[in-house]
Amino acid sequence: MTPRVSHAALLVASGWMLLAATGAPAAAQSVSVTAANPASGTQDTVGLIVKITGKNFAPGARSQFLLSGTTNPDGIVVRGTQFVSATEVDALIDIAPTASLASFDIRVTNASGRSGKGSDLFQVIQKSSVSLLGCAKHGTCAVTNLSVQLLDVDAFNAPYPVRSDGRGPYSHGVDHVTAQFLAGGVFAFDTGTVPPATRDMISEYIFPLPGYAAYSPLVQPGAHYRWRTNGVTSTAAQDLGTPGFPASKCVEGYFYSTDVSELSDIGEAYSTLYHTGIEGSGSPTGMWLMTRTGPTTWTLETSPTCNGDAVNLRHRIPGSKSRQGLWQWETIGYFHLPFKMILTLQ
Numbered sequence: 001m002t003p004r005v006s007h008a009a010l011l012v013a014s015g016w017m018l019l020a021a022t023g024a025p026a027a028a029q030s031v032s033v034t035a036a037n038p039a040s041g042t043q044d045t046v047g048l049i050v051k052i053t054g055k056n057f058a059p060g061a062r063s064q065f066l067l068s069g070t071t072n073p074d075g076i077v078v079r080g081t082q083f084v085s086a087t088e089v090d091a092l093i094d095i096a097p098t099a100s101l102a103s104f105d106i107r108v109t110n111a112s113g114r115s116g117k118g119s120d121l122f123q124v125i126q127k128s129s130v131s132l133l134g135c136a137k138h139g140t141c142a143v144t145n146l147s148v149q150l151l152d153v154d155a156f157n158a159p160y161p162v163r164s165d166g167r168g169p170y171s172h173g174v175d176h177v178t179a180q181f182l183a184g185g186v187f188a189f190d191t192g193t194v195p196p197a198t199r200d201m202i203s204e205y206i207f208p209l210p211g212y213a214a215y216s217p218l219v220q221p222g223a224h225y226r227w228r229t230n231g232v233t234s235t236a237a238q239d240l241g242t243p244g245f246p247a248s249k250c251v252e253g254y255f256y257s258t259d260v261s262e263l264s265d266i267g268e269a270y271s272t273l274y275h276t277g278i279e280g281s282g283s284p285t286g287m288w289l290m291t292r293t294g295p296t297t298w299t300l301e302t303s304p305t306c307n308g309d310a311v312n313l314r315h316r317i318p319g320s321k322s323r324q325g326l327w328q329w330e331t332i333g334y335f336h337l338p339f340k341m342i343l344t345l346q
Helices: none
Strands: 032-037 041-043 045-055 064-065 076-085 088-096 103-109 115-125 144-150 162-164 178-181 188-190 202-205 224-231 246-257 272-273 286-296 297-300 310-317 328-336 340-346
Touching: 032 103, 041 045, 041 088, 045 103, 045 115, 064 076, 144 162, 144 188, 162 246
Parallel strands: 032 115, 041 115
Antiparallel strands: 032 045, 045 088, 064 103, 076 088, 103 115, 144 178, 144 340, 162 202, 178 188, 188 224, 224 246, 246 272, 246 286, 272 310, 286 297, 297 340, 310 328
16 A cells, blocks of 8 residues: 655655655666765755765665664655666755764665665764755756746735736646756746646736836737746756855846747737847846745745846737738837746645
8 A cells, every 4th residue: 555645745756756665576686876976065954955866776675874884764764865867866855953963874765666775975063063055056956947926916806917817826748738857956837838828827017117118018918938947057956945145136037028929920929038138239137136935935026135127028910911921020118017926845
């Protein structure tokens, strides 16, 4: 009988295997564990991703960190194990403030029951005795699936100009939605691979920048929306709120929407591009505020702290009406487009 798993246990993203044994037949190959990267972690760490390398790992593998020479985890909790290949699994671990300052063995057990152990591969060290680097700097950020909830009201109970379609969170892999933290530690969210999007959003251009007028106002429902954070260096989304890293960070943001296929020559086409201030050679990339609010949740929003929430609304001129018979864009105006999202590990 499959063990019952509480809602509280469903903390890990799709692809992170919950720690439940199965009764699959034993594999023929022996399992070996040879290295861990990073090879150390500090006491009082939450959400550290450790790349474990070895041989003959299989889908469904689980990992354990054990005080060297014992079967005692001694303060290291493995929240999930992601199978990457036969030579790599990634463990998502928490290290308690009271974990022993000592070496730990790492055991990997396949669903078949076959297991292997590497001795003294990981060390717990004091928080103050290490210069921390993030998973992006280590190159070990795991690809993590998310669900995205777009908030439809702000603190004043007024609609955000960017709103959801009312069908609930946008989950990775459902209705052609992409919502992930990528291997480089950036956030990527796409409501559909090809316009018109399978999942819709609504934009209203009702907050023009000074010198520009609201465009009717234009409502752009059913648009294909793409969101992305860029410019990650040592601090990825997964690092926020862990020891040595702030809970919040201003991140470079890319936002683009279009309401028709770029290959279509039918009907009106509108698009928006997100940036800081009026677009031009001196216009910096737009910045968003990303905050870790819990072990499995983040918020992403426009904020005065990070300076700028402007979008350039464009209208596409059909090739028959433009110079050289090519599609061209004309700028309609610049608008503030505040939004707030809640990102949750699946």
